[in-house]
Amino acid sequence: MKYAVLDRGDELSRQLTAQLHQLAAERGLIHDNQEPEIVVSIGGDGTMLQAFQQYKHRLDSLGFVGIHTGHLGFYADWKADEIKELVEAMCEQHDEEAHPRRVEYPLIELTITYENGEEETHIALNEFTIKSIDTTIVAQIDINDELFEMFRGDGICISTPSGSTAYNKSLGGAMIHPTIAAIQLAEIASINNRVFRTLGSPIVLPKHHHFDIYSRKKQRLLLTIDHVNRPIENLHAVRCRVADQNVSFVRYRPFPFWNRVREAFLGYGDQT
Known part of the structure; x- marks a missing residue:
C-alpha cells in the first residue's frame, strides 16, 4: 500500500512524520x-485542507486520514500518541481480504467568470468566501x-456540510x-434597513441547485477557497x-460526526 504524508511543519508534526x-x-x-x-495529514484542519488542495486531482483513487497535534480537528481521527496504532490499522486493513471503511463527503464546485468572459473551475472542502477589500460588497x-436578493455587507460564505x-x-449558520x-x-x-434588505438567515440548497453571485459594482474583491486567498x-x-x-476519508475505527461536535464545542465526551 502506498501512502503520502503532509504535516503542519512544526517540531511535533515533523517528529510524528519521521516516526x-x-x-x-x-x-x-x-x-x-x-x-x-x-494521504496522512499531521497537524490541524488547516493541514488537511492543504493536503486536499494538493491532491484534489486524484480524489477518485485515494482517501485521507488525519492526525491532530493540538486541539481536536474535525478531519482528524487520531491523536499524536497513536501513530503506531494507525500504522498497524493501515497494514491490517489493506491485506488482500480486508478493506478500510471509507466515508464520502460532498464538495463545493465553483465556476468563476471574469469580465472578459474567461472561466475557471475550483473545488473546496470547507468553504468559499467573497469579501470586498476596500468597502461594502455589493452582489x-x-x-x-x-434573482433572490441584492446583498450589501461585509461578504458571503458558501460552505460544505463538513465545513x-x-x-x-461563527456566522450563525447551521451545522x-x-x-x-x-x-x-x-x-x-x-x-x-428601510432602504436595503437581505434575508438575513442562512440558506441551504440541495444537490442540483446552485447559487450565482454577481459583482454589481466596480470593486476589489478577495475570494478565499478553503485556505487560499485570491484578490x-x-x-x-x-x-x-x-x-x-x-472526498473520501478512511475510517479505521468509528468516530461519529456528532461526537466530534460535542467534544469540540461542548468540551466533553469520548471517542466511541
Whole structure:
C-alpha cells in the first residue's frame, strides 16, 4: 500500500512524520508522494485542507486520514500518541481480504467568470468566501437562475456540510451532517434597513441547485477557497453548486460526526 504524508511543519508534526515513516517502512508500506492510496495529514484542519488542495486531482483513487497535534480537528481521527496504532490499522486493513471503511463527503464546485468572459473551475472542502477589500460588497444573489436578493455587507460564505462547523458556524449558520449533499450560504454582516434588505438567515440548497453571485459594482474583491486567498478586480460572477466529485476519508475505527461536535464545542465526551 502506498501512502503520502503532509504535516503542519512544526517540531511535533515533523517528529510524528519521521516516526510514521519509520514504522511504515518496518511494515512494508511504500512512501509515494506522486500516486498514494492514502494521504496522512499531521497537524490541524488547516493541514488537511492543504493536503486536499494538493491532491484534489486524484480524489477518485485515494482517501485521507488525519492526525491532530493540538486541539481536536474535525478531519482528524487520531491523536499524536497513536501513530503506531494507525500504522498497524493501515497494514491490517489493506491485506488482500480486508478493506478500510471509507466515508464520502460532498464538495463545493465553483465556476468563476471574469469580465472578459474567461472561466475557471475550483473545488473546496470547507468553504468559499467573497469579501470586498476596500468597502461594502455589493452582489446580486440568484438561486437557480432567478434573482433572490441584492446583498450589501461585509461578504458571503458558501460552505460544505463538513465545513459547516468552521467559519459558517461563527456566522450563525447551521451545522449539517457531512453525508448530506448540500451547500449553505451564510451572510457576513449584511446591511438591513428601510432602504436595503437581505434575508438575513442562512440558506441551504440541495444537490442540483446552485447559487450565482454577481459583482454589481466596480470593486476589489478577495475570494478565499478553503485556505487560499485570491484578490480579484475583474470578477463578473461565481456559480456555486455541489460538486460531482466527493472526498473520501478512511475510517479505521468509528468516530461519529456528532461526537466530534460535542467534544469540540461542548468540551466533553469520548471517542466511541
